[in-house]
Amino acid sequence: MDDDFLALRFENHREHLRGVAYRMLGSLTEAEDAVQEAWLRLSRSDAGAVENLAGWLTTVVGRVCLDMLRSRKARREEPLDVFVPDPIVSREEAGPEDEALMADSVGLALLVVLDTLTPAERLAFVLRDMFAMPFEEIAPIVGRSEAATRQLASRARRRVQGAPVAPDPDLARQREVVDAFLAAARGGDFEALVSVLDPEVVLRADRGPDDSVEVRGAAAVANQALTFSRLGAGGGVVRRALVNGAAGVVATREGRPFSVLGFTVAGGRIVEIDILADPDRLSRLDLAVLD
CATH class of the missing domain: 3.10.450.50 (Nuclear Transport Factor 2; Chain: A,)
Incomplete structure:
Protein backbone atom coordinates (compact mmCIF):
# COMPACT_ATOMS: atom_id res chain seq x y z
CA MET A 1 0.00 0.00 0.00
CA ASP A 2 1.27 3.46 -0.88
CA ASP A 3 2.79 5.20 2.18
CA ASP A 4 0.92 8.47 1.58
CA PHE A 5 -2.38 6.67 1.20
CA LEU A 6 -1.72 4.64 4.35
CA ALA A 7 -0.89 7.82 6.27
CA LEU A 8 -4.12 9.42 5.03
CA ARG A 9 -6.16 6.42 6.15
CA PHE A 10 -4.49 6.52 9.54
CA GLU A 11 -5.21 10.23 9.97
CA ASN A 12 -8.89 9.50 9.40
CA HIS A 13 -8.79 7.43 12.60
CA ARG A 14 -6.46 9.62 14.69
CA GLU A 15 -9.13 11.45 16.71
CA HIS A 16 -10.92 8.21 17.57
CA LEU A 17 -7.66 6.61 18.66
CA ARG A 18 -6.70 9.63 20.72
CA GLY A 19 -10.10 9.49 22.41
CA VAL A 20 -9.58 5.84 23.32
CA ALA A 21 -6.06 6.46 24.60
CA TYR A 22 -7.02 9.54 26.65
CA ARG A 23 -9.81 7.66 28.40
CA MET A 24 -7.44 4.79 29.06
CA LEU A 25 -4.55 6.88 30.34
CA GLY A 26 -5.89 10.25 31.51
CA SER A 27 -2.73 11.80 30.05
CA LEU A 28 -2.66 13.80 26.84
CA THR A 29 1.04 13.27 26.21
CA GLU A 30 0.86 9.53 26.89
CA ALA A 31 -2.24 9.30 24.69
CA GLU A 32 -0.30 10.89 21.83
CA ASP A 33 2.55 8.46 22.44
CA ALA A 34 0.13 5.53 22.24
CA VAL A 35 -1.35 6.80 18.98
CA GLN A 36 2.12 7.32 17.52
CA GLU A 37 3.09 3.77 18.49
CA ALA A 38 -0.01 2.52 16.67
CA TRP A 39 1.13 4.36 13.54
CA LEU A 40 4.61 2.84 13.79
CA ARG A 41 3.17 -0.65 14.10
CA LEU A 42 0.83 -0.05 11.17
CA SER A 43 3.64 1.25 8.98
CA ARG A 44 5.67 -1.91 9.70
CA SER A 45 2.77 -4.28 9.06
CA ASP A 46 1.13 -5.68 5.96
CA ALA A 47 -1.60 -3.05 6.01
CA GLY A 48 -3.13 -4.33 2.81
CA ALA A 49 -4.17 -7.51 4.61
CA VAL A 50 -6.04 -5.61 7.34
CA GLU A 51 -9.76 -5.85 6.60
CA ASN A 52 -11.04 -3.64 9.43
CA LEU A 53 -8.48 -0.90 9.92
CA ALA A 54 -10.45 0.93 12.66
CA GLY A 55 -10.78 -2.26 14.69
CA TRP A 56 -7.15 -3.22 14.12
CA LEU A 57 -5.89 0.20 15.23
CA THR A 58 -8.19 0.29 18.25
CA THR A 59 -6.88 -3.11 19.31
CA VAL A 60 -3.29 -1.95 18.95
CA VAL A 61 -3.91 1.25 20.92
CA GLY A 62 -5.71 -0.79 23.59
CA ARG A 63 -2.74 -3.12 23.98
CA VAL A 64 -0.27 -0.24 24.08
CA CYS A 65 -2.33 1.57 26.72
CA LEU A 66 -2.71 -1.61 28.76
CA ASP A 67 1.07 -2.02 28.85
CA MET A 68 1.49 1.65 29.81
CA LEU A 69 -1.05 1.36 32.63
CA ARG A 70 0.58 -1.78 33.99
CA SER A 71 3.97 -0.06 33.92
CA ARG A 72 2.51 2.99 35.67
CA LYS A 73 0.93 0.88 38.41
CA ALA A 74 4.22 -0.90 38.97
CA ARG A 75 6.10 2.42 39.28
CA ARG A 76 3.77 3.94 41.86
CA GLU A 77 5.17 3.23 45.30
CA GLU A 78 2.06 4.54 47.03
CA PRO A 79 -1.20 3.51 45.33
CA LEU A 80 -3.17 6.15 47.24
CA ASP A 81 -1.28 9.09 45.71
CA VAL A 82 -3.63 11.85 44.55
CA PHE A 83 -3.46 12.09 40.79
CA VAL A 84 -5.48 14.58 38.75
CA PRO A 85 -5.68 13.57 35.08
CA ASP A 86 -4.59 15.97 32.34
CA PRO A 87 -7.47 18.39 31.75
CA ILE A 88 -8.77 19.26 28.29
CA VAL A 89 -9.23 23.02 28.25
CA SER A 90 -11.33 24.91 25.72
CA ARG A 91 -13.13 28.23 25.47
CA GLU A 92 -16.65 28.59 26.80
CA GLU A 93 -17.77 29.77 23.38
CA ALA A 94 -16.36 26.82 21.49
CA GLY A 95 -15.77 27.35 17.77
CA PRO A 96 -15.01 24.84 14.99
CA GLU A 97 -11.34 24.80 15.94
CA ASP A 98 -12.27 23.51 19.40
CA GLU A 99 -14.29 20.55 18.15
CA ALA A 100 -11.36 18.11 18.29
CA LEU A 101 -10.73 19.07 21.91
CA MET A 102 -14.38 18.80 22.82
CA ALA A 103 -14.64 15.40 21.17
CA ASP A 104 -12.32 14.07 23.87
CA SER A 105 -14.27 15.70 26.68
CA VAL A 106 -14.94 13.20 29.43
CA GLY A 107 -15.31 14.50 32.95
CA LEU A 108 -12.26 14.71 35.17
CA ALA A 109 -14.27 13.10 37.96
CA LEU A 110 -14.92 10.07 35.77
CA LEU A 111 -11.23 9.84 34.83
CA VAL A 112 -10.32 9.91 38.53
CA VAL A 113 -12.63 6.95 39.12
CA LEU A 114 -11.21 5.11 36.11
CA ASP A 115 -7.75 5.56 37.60
CA THR A 116 -8.82 3.43 40.59
CA LEU A 117 -9.59 0.43 38.35
CA THR A 118 -7.13 -2.28 37.47
CA PRO A 119 -5.63 -1.85 33.98
CA ALA A 120 -7.69 -4.76 32.64
CA GLU A 121 -10.93 -3.42 34.18
CA ARG A 122 -10.28 0.01 32.75
CA LEU A 123 -9.64 -1.32 29.27
CA ALA A 124 -12.75 -3.52 29.33
CA PHE A 125 -14.93 -0.65 30.54
CA VAL A 126 -13.55 1.96 28.14
CA LEU A 127 -13.72 -0.21 25.04
CA ARG A 128 -17.13 -1.71 25.85
CA ASP A 129 -19.08 1.07 27.57
CA MET A 130 -17.55 4.07 25.84
CA PHE A 131 -16.82 2.68 22.38
CA ALA A 132 -19.22 -0.29 22.11
CA MET A 133 -16.47 -2.71 21.13
CA PRO A 134 -17.65 -6.36 21.20
CA PHE A 135 -16.40 -8.46 24.10
CA GLU A 136 -15.10 -11.05 21.66
CA GLU A 137 -12.64 -8.41 20.39
CA ILE A 138 -11.73 -7.09 23.85
CA ALA A 139 -11.02 -10.50 25.37
CA PRO A 140 -7.81 -11.21 23.38
CA ILE A 141 -6.40 -7.80 24.36
CA VAL A 142 -6.64 -8.54 28.09
CA GLY A 143 -5.82 -12.21 27.64
CA ARG A 144 -9.05 -13.43 29.23
CA SER A 145 -12.04 -15.45 28.12
CA GLU A 146 -15.06 -13.56 26.83
CA ALA A 147 -16.98 -14.40 30.02
CA ALA A 148 -14.13 -13.17 32.23
CA THR A 149 -13.89 -9.97 30.18
CA ARG A 150 -17.60 -9.35 30.72
CA GLN A 151 -16.98 -9.67 34.45
CA LEU A 152 -14.13 -7.14 34.26
CA ALA A 153 -16.41 -4.62 32.57
CA SER A 154 -19.20 -5.34 35.04
CA ARG A 155 -16.95 -4.73 38.07
CA ALA A 156 -15.71 -1.49 36.54
CA ARG A 157 -19.26 -0.40 35.74
CA ARG A 158 -20.37 -0.89 39.35
CA ARG A 159 -17.43 1.21 40.53
CA VAL A 160 -18.27 4.00 38.10
CA GLN A 161 -21.99 3.94 38.86
CA GLY A 162 -21.26 4.19 42.57
CA ALA A 163 -19.37 7.47 42.17
CA PRO A 164 -20.84 10.97 41.66
CA VAL A 165 -19.34 11.57 38.24
CA ALA A 166 -22.31 12.91 36.26
CA PRO A 167 -22.49 16.74 36.28
CA ASP A 168 -25.65 18.78 35.87
CA PRO A 169 -26.28 19.09 32.12
CA ASP A 170 -27.07 22.82 32.29
Whole structure:
Protein backbone atom coordinates (compact mmCIF):
# COMPACT_ATOMS: atom_id res chain seq x y z
CA MET A 1 0.00 0.00 0.00
CA ASP A 2 1.27 3.46 -0.88
CA ASP A 3 2.79 5.20 2.18
CA ASP A 4 0.92 8.47 1.58
CA PHE A 5 -2.38 6.67 1.20
CA LEU A 6 -1.72 4.64 4.35
CA ALA A 7 -0.89 7.82 6.27
CA LEU A 8 -4.12 9.42 5.03
CA ARG A 9 -6.16 6.42 6.15
CA PHE A 10 -4.49 6.52 9.54
CA GLU A 11 -5.21 10.23 9.97
CA ASN A 12 -8.89 9.50 9.40
CA HIS A 13 -8.79 7.43 12.60
CA ARG A 14 -6.46 9.62 14.69
CA GLU A 15 -9.13 11.45 16.71
CA HIS A 16 -10.92 8.21 17.57
CA LEU A 17 -7.66 6.61 18.66
CA ARG A 18 -6.70 9.63 20.72
CA GLY A 19 -10.10 9.49 22.41
CA VAL A 20 -9.58 5.84 23.32
CA ALA A 21 -6.06 6.46 24.60
CA TYR A 22 -7.02 9.54 26.65
CA ARG A 23 -9.81 7.66 28.40
CA MET A 24 -7.44 4.79 29.06
CA LEU A 25 -4.55 6.88 30.34
CA GLY A 26 -5.89 10.25 31.51
CA SER A 27 -2.73 11.80 30.05
CA LEU A 28 -2.66 13.80 26.84
CA THR A 29 1.04 13.27 26.21
CA GLU A 30 0.86 9.53 26.89
CA ALA A 31 -2.24 9.30 24.69
CA GLU A 32 -0.30 10.89 21.83
CA ASP A 33 2.55 8.46 22.44
CA ALA A 34 0.13 5.53 22.24
CA VAL A 35 -1.35 6.80 18.98
CA GLN A 36 2.12 7.32 17.52
CA GLU A 37 3.09 3.77 18.49
CA ALA A 38 -0.01 2.52 16.67
CA TRP A 39 1.13 4.36 13.54
CA LEU A 40 4.61 2.84 13.79
CA ARG A 41 3.17 -0.65 14.10
CA LEU A 42 0.83 -0.05 11.17
CA SER A 43 3.64 1.25 8.98
CA ARG A 44 5.67 -1.91 9.70
CA SER A 45 2.77 -4.28 9.06
CA ASP A 46 1.13 -5.68 5.96
CA ALA A 47 -1.60 -3.05 6.01
CA GLY A 48 -3.13 -4.33 2.81
CA ALA A 49 -4.17 -7.51 4.61
CA VAL A 50 -6.04 -5.61 7.34
CA GLU A 51 -9.76 -5.85 6.60
CA ASN A 52 -11.04 -3.64 9.43
CA LEU A 53 -8.48 -0.90 9.92
CA ALA A 54 -10.45 0.93 12.66
CA GLY A 55 -10.78 -2.26 14.69
CA TRP A 56 -7.15 -3.22 14.12
CA LEU A 57 -5.89 0.20 15.23
CA THR A 58 -8.19 0.29 18.25
CA THR A 59 -6.88 -3.11 19.31
CA VAL A 60 -3.29 -1.95 18.95
CA VAL A 61 -3.91 1.25 20.92
CA GLY A 62 -5.71 -0.79 23.59
CA ARG A 63 -2.74 -3.12 23.98
CA VAL A 64 -0.27 -0.24 24.08
CA CYS A 65 -2.33 1.57 26.72
CA LEU A 66 -2.71 -1.61 28.76
CA ASP A 67 1.07 -2.02 28.85
CA MET A 68 1.49 1.65 29.81
CA LEU A 69 -1.05 1.36 32.63
CA ARG A 70 0.58 -1.78 33.99
CA SER A 71 3.97 -0.06 33.92
CA ARG A 72 2.51 2.99 35.67
CA LYS A 73 0.93 0.88 38.41
CA ALA A 74 4.22 -0.90 38.97
CA ARG A 75 6.10 2.42 39.28
CA ARG A 76 3.77 3.94 41.86
CA GLU A 77 5.17 3.23 45.30
CA GLU A 78 2.06 4.54 47.03
CA PRO A 79 -1.20 3.51 45.33
CA LEU A 80 -3.17 6.15 47.24
CA ASP A 81 -1.28 9.09 45.71
CA VAL A 82 -3.63 11.85 44.55
CA PHE A 83 -3.46 12.09 40.79
CA VAL A 84 -5.48 14.58 38.75
CA PRO A 85 -5.68 13.57 35.08
CA ASP A 86 -4.59 15.97 32.34
CA PRO A 87 -7.47 18.39 31.75
CA ILE A 88 -8.77 19.26 28.29
CA VAL A 89 -9.23 23.02 28.25
CA SER A 90 -11.33 24.91 25.72
CA ARG A 91 -13.13 28.23 25.47
CA GLU A 92 -16.65 28.59 26.80
CA GLU A 93 -17.77 29.77 23.38
CA ALA A 94 -16.36 26.82 21.49
CA GLY A 95 -15.77 27.35 17.77
CA PRO A 96 -15.01 24.84 14.99
CA GLU A 97 -11.34 24.80 15.94
CA ASP A 98 -12.27 23.51 19.40
CA GLU A 99 -14.29 20.55 18.15
CA ALA A 100 -11.36 18.11 18.29
CA LEU A 101 -10.73 19.07 21.91
CA MET A 102 -14.38 18.80 22.82
CA ALA A 103 -14.64 15.40 21.17
CA ASP A 104 -12.32 14.07 23.87
CA SER A 105 -14.27 15.70 26.68
CA VAL A 106 -14.94 13.20 29.43
CA GLY A 107 -15.31 14.50 32.95
CA LEU A 108 -12.26 14.71 35.17
CA ALA A 109 -14.27 13.10 37.96
CA LEU A 110 -14.92 10.07 35.77
CA LEU A 111 -11.23 9.84 34.83
CA VAL A 112 -10.32 9.91 38.53
CA VAL A 113 -12.63 6.95 39.12
CA LEU A 114 -11.21 5.11 36.11
CA ASP A 115 -7.75 5.56 37.60
CA THR A 116 -8.82 3.43 40.59
CA LEU A 117 -9.59 0.43 38.35
CA THR A 118 -7.13 -2.28 37.47
CA PRO A 119 -5.63 -1.85 33.98
CA ALA A 120 -7.69 -4.76 32.64
CA GLU A 121 -10.93 -3.42 34.18
CA ARG A 122 -10.28 0.01 32.75
CA LEU A 123 -9.64 -1.32 29.27
CA ALA A 124 -12.75 -3.52 29.33
CA PHE A 125 -14.93 -0.65 30.54
CA VAL A 126 -13.55 1.96 28.14
CA LEU A 127 -13.72 -0.21 25.04
CA ARG A 128 -17.13 -1.71 25.85
CA ASP A 129 -19.08 1.07 27.57
CA MET A 130 -17.55 4.07 25.84
CA PHE A 131 -16.82 2.68 22.38
CA ALA A 132 -19.22 -0.29 22.11
CA MET A 133 -16.47 -2.71 21.13
CA PRO A 134 -17.65 -6.36 21.20
CA PHE A 135 -16.40 -8.46 24.10
CA GLU A 136 -15.10 -11.05 21.66
CA GLU A 137 -12.64 -8.41 20.39
CA ILE A 138 -11.73 -7.09 23.85
CA ALA A 139 -11.02 -10.50 25.37
CA PRO A 140 -7.81 -11.21 23.38
CA ILE A 141 -6.40 -7.80 24.36
CA VAL A 142 -6.64 -8.54 28.09
CA GLY A 143 -5.82 -12.21 27.64
CA ARG A 144 -9.05 -13.43 29.23
CA SER A 145 -12.04 -15.45 28.12
CA GLU A 146 -15.06 -13.56 26.83
CA ALA A 147 -16.98 -14.40 30.02
CA ALA A 148 -14.13 -13.17 32.23
CA THR A 149 -13.89 -9.97 30.18
CA ARG A 150 -17.60 -9.35 30.72
CA GLN A 151 -16.98 -9.67 34.45
CA LEU A 152 -14.13 -7.14 34.26
CA ALA A 153 -16.41 -4.62 32.57
CA SER A 154 -19.20 -5.34 35.04
CA ARG A 155 -16.95 -4.73 38.07
CA ALA A 156 -15.71 -1.49 36.54
CA ARG A 157 -19.26 -0.40 35.74
CA ARG A 158 -20.37 -0.89 39.35
CA ARG A 159 -17.43 1.21 40.53
CA VAL A 160 -18.27 4.00 38.10
CA GLN A 161 -21.99 3.94 38.86
CA GLY A 162 -21.26 4.19 42.57
CA ALA A 163 -19.37 7.47 42.17
CA PRO A 164 -20.84 10.97 41.66
CA VAL A 165 -19.34 11.57 38.24
CA ALA A 166 -22.31 12.91 36.26
CA PRO A 167 -22.49 16.74 36.28
CA ASP A 168 -25.65 18.78 35.87
CA PRO A 169 -26.28 19.09 32.12
CA ASP A 170 -27.07 22.82 32.29
CA LEU A 171 -23.72 24.49 31.64
CA ALA A 172 -25.09 27.95 32.49
CA ARG A 173 -26.18 26.67 35.89
CA GLN A 174 -22.79 25.06 36.41
CA ARG A 175 -21.18 28.41 35.66
CA GLU A 176 -23.42 30.24 38.16
CA VAL A 177 -22.40 27.85 40.92
CA VAL A 178 -18.68 28.02 40.05
CA ASP A 179 -18.78 31.84 39.84
CA ALA A 180 -20.44 31.97 43.26
CA PHE A 181 -17.71 29.71 44.65
CA LEU A 182 -14.93 31.88 43.19
CA ALA A 183 -16.53 35.11 44.44
CA ALA A 184 -16.85 33.67 47.94
CA ALA A 185 -13.22 32.49 47.88
CA ARG A 186 -11.97 35.91 46.75
CA GLY A 187 -14.10 37.62 49.38
CA GLY A 188 -13.01 35.28 52.15
CA ASP A 189 -16.64 34.39 52.83
CA PHE A 190 -16.58 30.99 54.52
CA GLU A 191 -20.36 30.65 54.90
CA ALA A 192 -20.97 31.50 51.23
CA LEU A 193 -18.40 28.89 50.22
CA VAL A 194 -20.05 26.20 52.30
CA SER A 195 -23.45 27.06 50.81
CA VAL A 196 -22.37 26.11 47.27
CA LEU A 197 -20.52 22.96 48.32
CA ASP A 198 -22.09 19.54 48.68
CA PRO A 199 -21.66 18.26 52.26
CA GLU A 200 -19.59 15.34 50.88
CA VAL A 201 -17.57 17.43 48.42
CA VAL A 202 -14.09 16.17 47.48
CA LEU A 203 -11.20 18.44 46.50
CA ARG A 204 -8.08 17.01 44.90
CA ALA A 205 -5.02 19.17 44.27
CA ASP A 206 -2.13 17.69 42.31
CA ARG A 207 0.96 19.87 42.55
CA GLY A 208 3.37 17.21 41.37
CA PRO A 209 5.12 14.15 42.80
CA ASP A 210 5.00 14.05 46.61
CA ASP A 211 3.00 17.29 46.73
CA SER A 212 -0.68 16.55 46.48
CA VAL A 213 -3.68 16.67 48.76
CA GLU A 214 -7.22 15.30 48.97
CA VAL A 215 -9.73 17.08 51.19
CA ARG A 216 -13.28 15.90 51.96
CA GLY A 217 -16.27 17.67 53.46
CA ALA A 218 -17.71 21.15 52.89
CA ALA A 219 -16.02 22.86 55.86
CA ALA A 220 -12.58 21.40 55.11
CA VAL A 221 -12.83 22.22 51.39
CA ALA A 222 -14.00 25.77 52.15
CA ASN A 223 -10.97 26.28 54.39
CA GLN A 224 -8.70 24.87 51.69
CA ALA A 225 -10.28 27.15 49.08
CA LEU A 226 -9.60 30.18 51.26
CA THR A 227 -5.98 29.07 51.62
CA PHE A 228 -5.61 28.58 47.85
CA SER A 229 -7.18 31.98 47.26
CA ARG A 230 -4.67 33.69 49.54
CA LEU A 231 -1.76 31.82 47.94
CA GLY A 232 -2.97 32.76 44.46
CA ALA A 233 -3.35 36.46 45.26
CA GLY A 234 -1.00 39.07 43.87
CA GLY A 235 -1.14 39.61 40.15
CA GLY A 236 -2.98 36.42 39.32
CA VAL A 237 -5.63 36.27 36.61
CA VAL A 238 -8.50 33.79 36.62
CA ARG A 239 -10.05 33.00 33.25
CA ARG A 240 -13.25 31.14 32.61
CA ALA A 241 -12.89 28.01 30.53
CA LEU A 242 -14.45 24.67 29.81
CA VAL A 243 -12.46 21.95 31.53
CA ASN A 244 -13.35 18.57 30.06
CA GLY A 245 -16.63 20.01 28.84
CA ALA A 246 -17.69 21.42 32.22
CA ALA A 247 -17.40 24.82 33.90
CA GLY A 248 -13.85 25.46 35.05
CA VAL A 249 -11.13 28.09 35.28
CA VAL A 250 -7.50 28.58 34.37
CA ALA A 251 -5.44 30.68 36.77
CA THR A 252 -2.34 32.41 35.41
CA ARG A 253 0.40 34.42 37.07
CA GLU A 254 2.73 36.66 35.06
CA GLY A 255 1.28 35.17 31.90
CA ARG A 256 1.99 31.57 32.88
CA PRO A 257 -0.57 28.97 33.93
CA PHE A 258 -0.61 28.53 37.69
CA SER A 259 -3.44 26.00 37.95
CA VAL A 260 -6.40 24.51 36.11
CA LEU A 261 -9.54 23.88 38.14
CA GLY A 262 -12.24 21.49 37.00
CA PHE A 263 -15.57 21.43 38.84
CA THR A 264 -18.27 18.78 38.98
CA VAL A 265 -21.61 20.41 39.79
CA ALA A 266 -24.54 18.13 40.62
CA GLY A 267 -27.84 19.05 42.21
CA GLY A 268 -26.86 22.71 42.10
CA ARG A 269 -23.81 22.22 44.33
CA ILE A 270 -20.15 21.45 43.77
CA VAL A 271 -19.46 17.77 44.46
CA GLU A 272 -15.86 17.58 43.20
CA ILE A 273 -13.04 20.01 42.52
CA ASP A 274 -9.97 18.75 40.67
CA ILE A 275 -6.96 21.06 40.59
CA LEU A 276 -3.88 20.51 38.47
CA ALA A 277 -1.06 22.74 39.71
CA ASP A 278 1.97 20.67 38.68
CA PRO A 279 4.20 23.19 36.84
CA ASP A 280 5.79 20.52 34.65
CA ARG A 281 2.48 19.07 33.48
CA LEU A 282 0.89 22.51 33.09
CA SER A 283 3.73 23.55 30.80
CA ARG A 284 2.80 20.74 28.41
CA LEU A 285 -0.87 21.72 28.12
CA ASP A 286 -1.98 23.64 25.04
CA LEU A 287 -3.76 26.62 26.58
CA ALA A 288 -3.46 28.73 23.42
CA VAL A 289 -7.10 27.81 22.72
CA LEU A 290 -8.09 30.42 25.30
CA ASP A 291 -6.40 33.28 23.40
